Amino acid sequence: MLYYLISGSGHMVAAWVGLLLALAVLMVLSRWSLWLALLASAGVLGVSSLTPGEIGGEVVATLSDPSILLLALAVAMIPLIGGFMESSGMVDQIVRNLRLRRRTFMWFSPALFGMLPMPGGALLSAPLVSRGGKGVSPRRLTAVNVWFRHGLLLIYPLGALLATTKMAGVPLFTAILFLIPGFLLVVALGYIFMLRGIHGMISKRARTRPKRLFVPLTVILVAPLLDLALLLAFPEAMAEGLLVIAVGTSLGLAFFLGGLAISDVPGIARKMRPWTFGLIIIAMFIFLNVFQASDSPEVIAELDVPKAVLLVLVGALLGFTTGRIQVPVSILVPIHFAKYGVDSMAPVAFAIMYFSVFMGYIVSPVHPCVSVSMDYFRSNIRDFFRLTVPPALIAIAVTFGVSMMVL
Numbered sequence: 591m592l593y594y595l596i597s598g599s600g601h602m603v604a605a606w607v608g609l610l611l612a613l614a615v616l617m618v619l620s621r622w623s624l625w626l627a628l629l630a631s632a633g634v635l636g637v638s639s640l641t642p643g644e645i646g647g648e649v650v651a652t653l654s655d656p657s658i659l660l661l662a663l664a665v666a667m668i669p670l671i672g673g674f675m676e677s678s679g680m681v682d683q684i685v686r687n688l689r690l691r692r693r694t695f696m697w698f699s700p701a702l703f704g705m706l707p708m709p710g711g712a713l714l715s716a717p718l719v720s721r722g723g724k725g726v727s728p729r730r731l732t733a734v735n736v737w738f739r740h741g742l743l744l745i746y747p748l749g750a751l752l753a754t755t756k757m758a759g760v761p762l763f764t765a766i767l768f769l770i771p772g773f774l775l776v777v778a779l780g781y782i783f784m785l786r787g788i789h790g791m792i793s794k795r796a797r798t799r800p801k802r803l804f805v806p807l808t809v810i811l812v813a814p815l816l817d818l819a820l821l822l823a824f825p826e827a828m829a830e831g832l833l834v835i836a837v838g839t840s841l842g843l844a845f846f847l848g849g850l851a852i853s854d855v856p857g858i859a860r861k862m863r864p865w866t867f868g869l870i871i872i873a874m875f876i877f878l879n880v881f882q883a884s885d886s887p888e889v890i891a892e893l894d895v896p897k898a899v900l901l902v903l904v905g906a907l908l909g910f911t912t913g914r915i916q917v918p919v920s921i922l923v924p925i926h927f928a929k930y931g932v933d934s935m936a937p938v939a940f941a942i943m944y945f946s947v948f949m950g951y952i953v954s955p956v957h958p959c960v961s962v963s964m965d966y967f968r969s970n971i972r973d974f975f976r977l978t979v980p981p982a983l984i985a986i987a988v989t990f991g992v993s994m995m996v997l
Contacts, residue, residue: 605885608638613921616877620917621956625866628873628920632880639885648879658875660830661756664837666868668748671809671837671844673862678848680806687802693788695722697780700739705746705810712959715739716966723788729973730784735963737780737978740952744773744945747814748837750915751944753871757878758923760940762829763818768941772948775988779981805847813840874920887928898993900925901943906986909950913957918947942993949985953978 612635619627636645652658675681684702699722700715712735719735743749745766755762817836821829845855881887901922908918922943926935935943951957955971964974 604638605889608635608884609886609889611638616917616921617912620912620914623866624914624916625869625873627917628870628877632873632877635877635884635886636880640880640883644883645880648883649876652872652876652879655875657756657828657830658872660828660834661752662868662871664830664833665752665871666864667834667837667841668813669862669864669867670858671813671841673858674841674844674848674850675806675809677854677858678844678850680809680844680848683802684806691789692722693785696734696788697738697741697777697785700735701742702810704739704742705748712736712739712962712966716963720967726788728967728969729977732963732967732969732974733977734780734784735967736957736959736974737776737784737952737981739959740948741773741776741780744769744776744948747817750919752833753874753916754919754923754944755940756830757874757919758926758935758940760935760937763821764937765940765944768937769945772941772945772985772989775985779985783977783981809840809844809847812843813837816840870916874916877920878924881924882927887924890925890928893929895929897926897930897939897997898942898990900929901939901997902946902986902990902993905943905946906950909947909952910954911950911956913951913954913960915944915947915951918950919944922947938996942989942997946986946989949982949989953982 612631615634616627616631619630633645636648640648681703696719699718700712703715703718716731716735719731723731723734743751747762747766751762751765755765813836816839817833820827820832820836824832850858905918905922908921909915912918923935926939926943953975954960960971960974964970
């Protein structure tokens with residue numbers, strides 16, 4: 591990279607400076623506002639090699655793309671589902687009626703609440719992990735709450751996979767199929783390093799009604815299942831439109847089955863701030879389109895970086911340093927397109943990249959769920975790392991080995 595900065599032509603130097611400055615802006619500002627960080631980064635990148643008219647053209651192209659707008663709408667509705675369930679008491683119903691073996695309870699409860707799209711979700715599952723883990727050390731409880739809360743998100747279709755698969759041009763459920771081995775690896779490593787040796791049943795302090803689990807679990811599962819069914823039934827339809835129908839159905843069920851009133855919605859919306867999630871989607875694609883229109887693809891294509899290093903090692907490092915999934919993917923996907931051709935990311939390459947970013951993200955000290963879990967269980971980052979970094983490194987090493995064979 592230094593060679594090109596020194597010996598390249600003026601526009602190449604400007605392209606590198608613009609790209610590096612844009613990535614720095616993205617990584618710094620994303621700690622406060624991801625959508626603003628993406629827009630600011632796109633602006634810096636555009637100014638370095640595009641005219642104002644060209645930048646405006648990319649913005650207009652993004653805002654006039656129905657698939658992107660529908661995706662943003664669907665993603666904006668998802669946090670409202672969690673807000674409706676919390677306000678209506680459905681979350682409490684899940685808590686009161688889960689009765690499992692201690693070890694099962696300790697991984698299932700954070701995994702279940704990980705599917706609820708709501709801020710502060712780690713604090714919802716922490717009391718359950720604490721209850722199931724009586725006598726277990728605080729560092730193990732912290733590790734279990736973080737590790738298993740996010741493990742299921744590797745294959746949950748309404749999480750970060752929605753936007754990232756769209757950006758990479760990979761079918762959502764195809765990506766999930768390729769991520770299943772990674773999910774199983776995460777579960778196995780979590781069991782070996784964090785749950786082994788925990789036995790017994792959760793004590794019953796109150797009468798449980800398993801049927802009470804039916805309504806909230808239906809609300810959680812109907813969107814991904816209906817989305818898959820609609821995709822199979824209408825393969826020629828716009829996937830994002832079908833997604834809006836599926837998520838809207840789940841949102842409607844959460845509202846009506848929760849017994850909420852219209853007057854409850856503004857307060858829930860203010861708490862969940864769904865517009866920020868939609869803005870993130872739009873900003874991600876503005877950044878991607880500006881990147882592809884800039885000189886950055888040309889200069890990146892000149893770099894001789896093995897694909898396995900880019901997708902696995904750089905991906906894991908970006909996940910760790912940013913504490914996010916969307917930011918690293920927003921960086922890696924355009925770079926991949928620049929080096930290997932637009933729309934060239936195969937599902938296996940996407941799965942390897944996504945899994946690597948995820949492994950860095952799950953143990954990142956700037957990941958909010960890590961900090962709130964440590965605070966709740968009165969643990970510290972050193973103890974957290976002692977339990978989570980070894981399995982994360984094993985997972986990354988396995989992924990790197992696989993990537994050397996298949997990429």
